Amino acid sequence: AQSVTQLGSHVSVSEGALVLLRCNYSSSVPPYLFWYVQYPNQGLQLLLKYTSAATLVKGINGFEAEFKKSETSFHLTKPSAHMSDAAEYFCAVIYGSGNTGKLIFGQGTTLQVKP
């Protein structure tokens, strides 16, 4: 079955350190890929989206992600963590052709930022 895997349910970094959140998808066909962020008791906000126009995608709040077909990965990075980045992050994928717009979500990674 097609799926998306986020490695590490919890990631802890110090303020100012590099943030790396991992996401791998399971398909030989390049899909549409997304990263969303969720703050406590809120809905999800789109951070960035890959649509095959460029392999390095820049998003909001200084985040970016690189699509690597050979590794079937779409890891999220930020050079310097800020306290306000503490949240839960979800990788999501739309597979194949069709018109459903139905996303498959990873299980989420909680980012903790220590002062």
Next chain:
Amino acid sequence: DGGITQSPKYLFRKEGQNVTLSCEQNLNHDAMYWYRQDPGQGLRLIYYSQIVNDFQKGDIAEGYSVSREKKESFPLTVTSAQKNPTAFYLCASSTQGQGGELFFGEGSRLTVL
């Protein structure tokens, strides 16, 4: 401002009672979705609708029902048949089409006592 409004934000119900969660959008989006979120399990799709008067089951539709009588509205009923209804419920919408971004509401937290 355009967006998605979910209500109520918090809801308590007794076992055996049905409850309806409201979702309204003014983004003029064709497609709407209901997701359930549980700790450590990500988001799971309950139902989705791509057009008025039509909807499809998602991955975990048992014990839930929906309607789509208006483009703007997609209410979700959690029935007494849902065995473990305590969860955070998220409504979303998108323009119909491949690769469409989802816009989410703030969520409704249902607790069954």
